[in-house]
Amino acid sequence: MNGVLAVYRKELLSYFRSPIAYFVLAVFLLGTGYFFSYNMFMSGSASMTETFRNMGILLLTVSPLVSMRLFSAEWSGRTMELLMTLPLKPWEIVLGKFLGAVTILLLMTAGTLIDLVPLYLFGNPQTTTIVAGYIGFVLLGMACLAVGQFFSALTHNQIVAALITVPVLLSFWFIGYLQHFQASYALRSLLGYLSFALHFADFVQGLIRSEAVIFFLFVSAVALTLNASYLQWRR
Amino acid sequence: MIALESVSKRFGSKTIVHDLTFEVKRGEIVGFLGPNGAGKTTTMRMIAGFTTASSGRVTVAGYDMATQNDQAARKIGYMPEHPPLYDTLEVSQYLRFVARAKGIPRSQFRSELDRVAAACRLEAVLDREIYKLSKGYRQRLGLAQALLGKPEVLLLDEPTAGLDPGQIQETREVIRAFGQQHAVLLSTHILPEVTLICQRVAIINQGRLLAIDSPSGLQRASEQTNRVTLTATAPAEALRSELQSIAGVIALAINEVPGNAPVLNVECQTDARDGVEAAIARAVASRWALHRLERRQPTLENVFLRYVSQAPSEARAQ
DSSP states (O other), rough: OHHHHHHHHHHHHHHHSSSSHHHHHHHHOOOOOOOHHHHHHHHHOOOOOOHHHHHHHHHHHHHHHHHHHHHHHHTTTTOHHHHHHSSSHHHHHHHHHHHHHHHHHHHHHHHOOOOOOHHHHHSSOHHHHHHHHHHHHHHHHHHHHHHHHHHHHHOOOOOOOOHHHHHHHHHHHGGGGGGGGGGOOOHHHHHHHHOHHHHHHHTTTTTTOOOOOOHHHHHHHHHHHHHEEEEEOOO | EEEEEEEEEEEEEEEEEEEEEEEOOOTTTTEEEEETTSSHHHHHHHHHHHHOOEEEEEEEEEEETOOHHHHHTTTEEEOOOOOOOOTTSBBBHHHHHHHHHHTTTTHHHHHHHHHHHHHHTOOTTTBBBGOOOOOOHHHHHHHHHHHOOOOSEEESSSSSTOHHHHHHHHHHHHHHHHHHHEEEEEEEEEEEEHHHHOOOEEEEEEEEEEEEOOHHHHHHOOSOOOEEEEEEEHHHHHHHHHHTSTTTTOOOOOOOOETTEEEEEEEEOOOSTTTTTHHHHHHHHHHHHHEEEEEEEOHHHHHHHHHHHHHHHHHHHH
């Protein structure tokens, strides 16, 4: 566990000593703020539902910017040789890095809390729906980061890592919409089950379904396990 | 502390390291010598646990690197060829990260940091961002992280590359002091370095171990023939027959010193037995005037070049 902590602290330091964390936070909060005010004035209702949907899509494009450097920067900076020869197990490296990225995600999430201020000042929003939406958002973000982190381990180039991650995440998001074109029931439910968007939609509606929670945690776990096995295999 | 038993490494169909066997004991500094691309770095990486051997066994401090590399990693300090540094971090932040990852207790952080910073002369740059460091400092920071936690085995891949002469001197002192109680394997292509700090030298080329011995042992063994040169004033033919009658003289060449007629330069090839040059000196000096006599031993450069240049033919023979 000490190894996880060591890697985690190093990742956080690296994020905040380079412009990337500030840039990502700024872009995400600007985007969210724009969508929030737009939705507020268009609908006139005190709810986060539309804004959460927009935040989900925004996250698909922003999270690869957080995850892309996790391993490819280690390969290209030749520091992988250090990480792999220190008394750290592959899963400790993978988990430490993942927690570092998740911390950035939590900061992004915390930044959007400011949108709630006018909501509660001038309206009467449903607190449980908002809480469910935030839980869903964080779970979705964890899955996106885990997938991005895995692809980051496969290449020395950060840009390539991001360019692979974005389409993969987008396909996970939109795969649910293919349901409508499928005749077979099995295929329809499979596509529905794989969909990030459909699971996330439950949370946005204020539903915390254990199936959806498990889905996002499962995707993260699979991606992180693949990541650690890949490191072990590269030895 | 380090033991390799017929270790090979293949990448696809290419074999980078062939059947390497040697060991490094505690308190010993072994130099790993070979031209670029000889397989030094690959061997270092196998010992450090960054890659695994395709066949054979690497053990460090008694742990098999194939199955117990976690335990072994605690005993190893490794400085790769390119110092593995995080450019955005400050020097002290970087060292703290390595110390933490090595499992050094928090209470010893301060003293360990001070110790390696002093040994590697990093005190002045502890608060500086790594990307601002000069090449010499980067190299020494790479060494400092390897020294953290006083590992029992130190692996240094070209530790003095990119340093100025003063820094090279200091770095050698650090390694020499460390090598008194630990096992050190260092790769280099700077020959004098090997003679200065290594007890033994392993010469490697094209992935094969060509020789392993003390520097002086290598010099002795490498040339059965020594060379004795002398200058004397004497008649050429009489000198030739006199020298040829001395046991141990294999061949000789006599040349007149231009413009100085009776003075001759003589080059003798002798075998390795002791006292040949003394016998030559006595024989010449008793009849003629002997001006100069010199025995030339092969330098480590010659030894190295000899081993390395003959490697391809040996490889073909096998």
